[in-house]
Amino acid sequence: MPDQAIEKMSEEQIASGLEKRPQWSEIGGQIQRTYQFEDFVASMEFVRKVAEYAERVQHHPDILIRYNKVTLTVSTHDAGGITAKDFDLAEEADRLAG
Amino acid sequence: MPDQAIEKMSEEQIASGLEKRPQWSEIGGQIQRTYQFEDFVASMEFVRKVAEYAERVQHHPDILIRYNKVTLTVSTHDAGGITAKDFDLAEEADRLAG
Numbered sequence: 333m334p335d336q337a338i339e340k341m342s343e344e345q346i347a348s349g350l351e352k353r354p355q356w357s358e359i360g361g362q363i364q365r366t367y368q369f370e371d372f373v374a375s376m377e378f379v380r381k382v383a384e385y386a387e388r389v390q391h392h393p394d395i396l397i398r399y400n401k402v403t404l405t406v407s408t409h410d411a412g413g414i415t416a417k418d419f420d421l422a423e424e425a426d427r428l429a430g
Numbered sequence: 431m432p433d434q435a436i437e438k439m440s441e442e443q444i445a446s447g448l449e450k451r452p453q454w455s456e457i458g459g460q461i462q463r464t465y466q467f468e469d470f471v472a473s474m475e476f477v478r479k480v481a482e483y484a485e486r487v488q489h490h491p492d493i494l495i496r497y498n499k500v501t502l503t504v505s506t507h508d509a510g511g512i513t514a515k516d517f518d519l520a521e522e523a524d525r526l527a528g
Contacts, residue, residue: 372490376481383474383495392470395495397477 340413349419356422362407363418367429369400378402381428391417393425438511447517454520460505461516465527467498476500479526489515491523 341349346363350356356365369375375397382404386392393406404425408415439447444461448454454463467473473495480502484490491504502523506513 372481372485376478376485379477379495380474383470387470387474392497395493397481397493397495399490 338408338411338415338417340408340411341415346414349414353419353422353426355426358414359405361413362405363414363422364403364405365422365425366401366403367425369402372397372399375400375402378429382425385424385428386421389417389420391421393421436506436509436513436515438506438509439513444512447512447520451517451520451524453524456512457503459511460503461512461520462501462503463520463523464499464501465523467500470495470497473498473500476527480523483522483526484519487515487518489519491519 346358350358350363353363353365356363358364367378369378379395379397379402382393382395391406391408393404396403396405404421406418406421407413408417444456448456448461451461451463454461456462465476467476477493477495477500480491480493489504489506491502494501494503502519504516504519505511506515
Protein backbone atom coordinates (compact mmCIF):
# COMPACT_ATOMS: atom_id res chain seq x y z
CA MET A 333 0.00 0.00 0.00
CA PRO A 334 2.47 2.67 -1.11
CA ASP A 335 -0.06 5.52 -1.17
CA GLN A 336 -1.24 4.86 2.34
CA ALA A 337 2.35 4.54 3.61
CA ILE A 338 3.21 8.07 2.55
CA GLU A 339 0.17 9.71 4.12
CA LYS A 340 0.91 12.01 7.02
CA MET A 341 -0.31 10.52 10.30
CA SER A 342 -2.72 12.33 12.61
CA GLU A 343 -1.66 13.20 16.17
CA GLU A 344 -3.85 10.32 17.37
CA GLN A 345 -2.16 7.87 15.03
CA ILE A 346 1.27 9.12 16.13
CA ALA A 347 0.35 8.77 19.81
CA SER A 348 -0.82 5.24 19.13
CA GLY A 349 2.38 4.47 17.23
CA LEU A 350 4.51 5.79 20.09
CA GLU A 351 2.67 3.57 22.56
CA LYS A 352 4.16 0.61 20.75
CA ARG A 353 7.64 2.21 20.69
CA PRO A 354 7.92 3.75 24.18
CA GLN A 355 11.59 4.69 23.80
CA TRP A 356 10.80 6.93 20.85
CA SER A 357 9.41 10.42 21.26
CA GLU A 358 7.94 13.06 19.01
CA ILE A 359 10.10 16.16 18.68
CA GLY A 360 9.34 18.98 16.25
CA GLY A 361 7.34 16.93 13.77
CA GLN A 362 9.79 14.05 13.81
CA ILE A 363 10.26 10.92 15.91
CA GLN A 364 13.49 10.31 17.74
CA ARG A 365 15.30 7.78 19.88
CA THR A 366 18.78 7.67 21.41
CA TYR A 367 20.36 4.24 21.75
CA GLN A 368 23.23 3.47 24.08
CA PHE A 369 25.88 0.88 23.28
CA GLU A 370 29.01 -0.60 24.82
CA ASP A 371 31.43 1.60 22.88
CA PHE A 372 32.09 3.42 19.60
CA VAL A 373 32.62 0.21 17.64
CA ALA A 374 29.22 -1.11 18.73
CA SER A 375 27.62 2.23 17.79
CA MET A 376 29.15 2.06 14.32
CA GLU A 377 28.02 -1.53 13.83
CA PHE A 378 24.44 -0.47 14.61
CA VAL A 379 24.71 2.54 12.29
CA ARG A 380 26.01 0.32 9.49
CA LYS A 381 22.94 -1.92 9.81
CA VAL A 382 20.50 0.99 10.02
CA ALA A 383 22.14 2.61 6.97
CA GLU A 384 21.82 -0.62 5.02
CA TYR A 385 18.11 -0.82 5.85
CA ALA A 386 17.61 2.90 5.14
CA GLU A 387 19.19 2.60 1.72
CA ARG A 388 17.20 -0.54 0.90
CA VAL A 389 13.85 1.10 1.68
CA GLN A 390 15.06 4.55 0.52
CA HIS A 391 14.06 6.19 3.76
CA HIS A 392 16.93 7.83 5.62
CA PRO A 393 16.94 8.96 9.22
CA ASP A 394 19.27 11.66 10.51
CA ILE A 395 21.95 9.77 12.44
CA LEU A 396 23.99 11.34 15.23
CA ILE A 397 26.86 9.29 16.65
CA ARG A 398 28.39 10.41 19.94
CA TYR A 399 30.85 7.70 20.93
CA ASN A 400 28.59 5.02 22.49
CA LYS A 401 25.31 6.83 21.81
CA VAL A 402 23.40 6.95 18.54
CA THR A 403 20.40 9.21 17.98
CA LEU A 404 18.02 8.52 15.09
CA THR A 405 15.63 11.27 14.02
CA VAL A 406 13.12 10.54 11.30
CA SER A 407 10.27 12.09 9.38
CA THR A 408 8.92 11.85 5.86
CA HIS A 409 9.83 14.95 3.86
CA ASP A 410 7.48 14.10 0.98
CA ALA A 411 4.52 13.96 3.35
CA GLY A 412 5.61 16.95 5.44
CA GLY A 413 5.38 15.01 8.67
CA ILE A 414 5.41 11.62 10.34
CA THR A 415 4.19 8.61 8.39
CA ALA A 416 3.97 4.84 8.74
CA LYS A 417 7.37 4.65 7.01
CA ASP A 418 8.93 6.40 10.00
CA PHE A 419 7.44 3.90 12.41
CA ASP A 420 8.59 1.06 10.16
CA LEU A 421 12.11 2.42 10.42
CA ALA A 422 11.76 2.83 14.20
CA GLU A 423 10.61 -0.78 14.52
CA GLU A 424 13.46 -2.09 12.38
CA ALA A 425 16.07 0.02 14.22
CA ASP A 426 14.80 -1.28 17.58
CA ARG A 427 15.11 -4.81 16.23
CA LEU A 428 18.65 -4.14 14.91
CA ALA A 429 19.71 -2.67 18.26
CA GLY A 430 18.91 -6.04 19.78
CA MET B 431 54.92 13.90 22.07
CA PRO B 432 51.79 12.62 23.85
CA ASP B 433 51.87 15.29 26.58
CA GLN B 434 52.06 18.13 24.11
CA ALA B 435 49.33 16.61 21.94
CA ILE B 436 46.83 16.64 24.77
CA GLU B 437 47.51 20.23 25.84
CA LYS B 438 44.64 22.65 25.29
CA MET B 439 45.40 25.11 22.51
CA SER B 440 45.31 28.86 23.00
CA GLU B 441 42.90 30.99 20.95
CA GLU B 442 45.88 32.11 18.88
CA GLN B 443 46.92 28.55 18.17
CA ILE B 444 43.34 27.64 17.25
CA ALA B 445 43.08 30.64 14.89
CA SER B 446 46.33 29.59 13.27
CA GLY B 447 45.09 25.98 12.97
CA LEU B 448 41.85 27.13 11.35
CA GLU B 449 43.79 29.15 8.78
CA LYS B 450 45.12 25.87 7.44
CA ARG B 451 41.64 24.30 7.52
CA PRO B 452 39.39 27.08 6.20
CA GLN B 453 36.29 24.89 5.96
CA TRP B 454 36.38 24.18 9.66
CA SER B 455 35.08 26.62 12.25
CA GLU B 456 35.19 26.93 16.01
CA ILE B 457 31.82 26.52 17.69
CA GLY B 458 31.39 26.36 21.44
CA GLY B 459 34.87 25.12 22.28
CA GLN B 460 34.87 22.55 19.48
CA ILE B 461 35.84 22.57 15.81
CA GLN B 462 33.30 21.60 13.17
CA ARG B 463 32.92 21.02 9.46
CA THR B 464 30.02 19.88 7.30
CA TYR B 465 30.91 17.87 4.21
CA GLN B 466 28.59 17.41 1.26
CA PHE B 467 28.56 14.26 -0.83
CA GLU B 468 26.76 12.82 -3.82
CA ASP B 469 24.25 10.79 -1.81
CA PHE B 470 23.66 8.81 1.37
CA VAL B 471 25.89 5.92 0.27
CA ALA B 472 28.82 8.29 -0.29
CA SER B 473 28.18 9.88 3.12
CA MET B 474 28.28 6.48 4.80
CA GLU B 475 31.47 5.52 2.99
CA PHE B 476 33.15 8.67 4.31
CA VAL B 477 31.80 8.01 7.82
CA ARG B 478 33.13 4.46 7.72
CA LYS B 479 36.63 5.73 6.91
CA VAL B 480 36.51 8.48 9.55
CA ALA B 481 35.28 5.95 12.14
CA GLU B 482 38.13 3.60 11.29
CA TYR B 483 40.67 6.40 11.77
CA ALA B 484 38.93 7.61 14.96
CA GLU B 485 39.04 4.15 16.48
CA ARG B 486 42.68 3.67 15.48
CA VAL B 487 43.83 6.89 17.17
CA GLN B 488 41.18 6.61 19.93
CA HIS B 489 39.87 10.08 19.25
CA HIS B 490 36.20 10.17 18.29
CA PRO B 491 34.35 13.09 16.72
CA ASP B 492 30.61 13.53 17.00
CA ILE B 493 29.25 12.51 13.60
CA LEU B 494 25.93 13.74 12.22
CA ILE B 495 24.69 12.16 8.98
CA ARG B 496 21.89 13.93 7.14
CA TYR B 497 21.49 12.09 3.86
CA ASN B 498 24.27 13.56 1.69
CA LYS B 499 25.73 15.80 4.41
CA VAL B 500 28.05 14.76 7.23
CA THR B 501 28.98 17.08 10.08
CA LEU B 502 32.01 16.30 12.23
CA THR B 503 32.36 18.05 15.59
CA VAL B 504 35.46 17.45 17.65
CA SER B 505 37.15 18.50 20.87
CA THR B 506 39.37 16.80 23.43
CA HIS B 507 37.40 15.98 26.58
CA ASP B 508 40.51 15.16 28.62
CA ALA B 509 41.99 18.58 27.89
CA GLY B 510 38.69 20.46 28.25
CA GLY B 511 39.08 22.13 24.89
CA ILE B 512 40.62 21.99 21.45
CA THR B 513 44.00 20.29 21.02
CA ALA B 514 46.37 19.28 18.24
CA LYS B 515 44.60 15.90 18.19
CA ASP B 516 41.46 17.66 16.95
CA PHE B 517 43.33 19.32 14.11
CA ASP B 518 44.99 15.99 13.26
CA LEU B 519 41.52 14.51 12.93
CA ALA B 520 40.33 17.47 10.84
CA GLU B 521 43.29 17.07 8.51
CA GLU B 522 42.74 13.34 8.11
CA ALA B 523 38.98 13.77 7.55
CA ASP B 524 39.64 16.40 4.86
CA ARG B 525 42.03 13.96 3.22
CA LEU B 526 39.49 11.11 3.40
CA ALA B 527 36.76 13.31 1.91
CA GLY B 528 38.96 13.60 -1.17
